[in-house]
Amino acid sequence: MSSFLTILLIGISLSMxxxxxxxxxxxxxxxxxxKIILSIIVGSYHFIMPLIGLLLGTFINNVTFINLHIxxxxxxxxxxxxxxxxxxxxxxxxxxxxxxxxxxxxxxxxDSLTVGIGIKAITNSYFLSSIVFSLCSMVFTYLGLxxxxxxxxxxxxxxxxxxxxxxxxxxxxxFVK
Numbered sequence: 670m671s672s673f674l675t676i677l678l679i680g681i682s683l684s685m686x687x688x689x690x691x692x693x694x695x696x697x698x699x700x701x702x703x704k705i706i707l708s709i710i711v712g713s714y715h716f717i718m719p720l721i722g723l724l725l726g727t728f729i730n731n732v733t734f735i736n737l738h739i740x741x742x743x744x745x746x747x748x749x750x751x752x753x754x755x756x757x758x759x760x761x762x763x764x765x766x767x768x769x770x771x772x773x774x775x776x777x778x779x780d781s782l783t784v785g786i787g788i789k790a791i792t793n794s795y796f797l798s799s800i801v802f803s804l805c806s807m808v809f810t811y812l813g814l815x816x817x818x819x820x821x822x823x824x825x826x827x828x829x830x831x832x833x834x835x836x837x838x839x840x841x842x843x844f845v846k
Contacts, residue, residue: 675791676798679784680715680805687711687777688809693835694773695817704814707770712807714778716799722785723795739844746840747772753833778806 694707751769781802788798 672792672794673797673801676794676801677805679791679798680801681809683715683778683781683784683802684805684809686780687715687806688813690773690777690839691810691813692817692820695814695819696821696831698818698821699814703770704811704818707773707814708807708811710770710774711777711810712803714774715781715806716803718778718781719785719788719799719802720795722782723788724785743840743844746837746844750833750837753830753837777810781806 691707691711695704699707784802788795792798
C-alpha cells in the first residue's frame with residue numbers, strides 16, 4: 670500500500686504544473702467542451718510520458734544533451750505570447766487551437782517523462798502508475814481551468830495579458846533553471 674501512496678503523491682505533484690498553468694488558461698474564457706478536451710489531453714500525456722520515459726529516458730539523458738526544461742520553456746513562452754497577442758484581436762474569446770491545446774499538454778507533462786526514468790525504483794506497476802498520473806492530472810487540470818475561469822471573469826479583459834505574462838515568467842524561470 671505504501672507503494673500506491675507513493676505513486677499517488679507523485680501523481681499529485683506532477684499535476685501541480687498542470688493545475689497552475691490551467692489557472693492561467695482558464696482565465697481566457699474557454700468553453701466547457703475545450704476544458705474537458707484539454708483535461709483529457711493533459712491526462713493522456715501524463716499516461717504516455719512516464720512509459721516513454723521508462724523505455725527511452727535513459728537514452729535521452731545519457732546520449733543526447735537535450736535539456737527538457739528548455740523545450741518546455743520555449744513551448745510556454747509561445748503560449749504566453751499567443752495569449753497576449755490574442756488580447757488585441759477583435760474576437761470576444763480566445764479560440765484555442767488544437768495545436769495550442771496539444772502544446773499545453775506537452776509542456777505540463779515533460780516532468781512525467783523524467784519520472785518514468787526512475788519509476789523502476791518505486792514500483793513494478795508501470796501501467797498502474799501511468800493511470801494514476803493520468804487521472805490526477807486530468808482532475809487537477811479541470812479544477813484549474815474552472816478556478817481560472819472564475820478569476821478571469823473577475824479580472825475582465827486584462828486576464829489574457831496577465832495570463833500571458835505569467836506563462837512567459839514561468840518559461841523564463843524554467844529556462845534559467
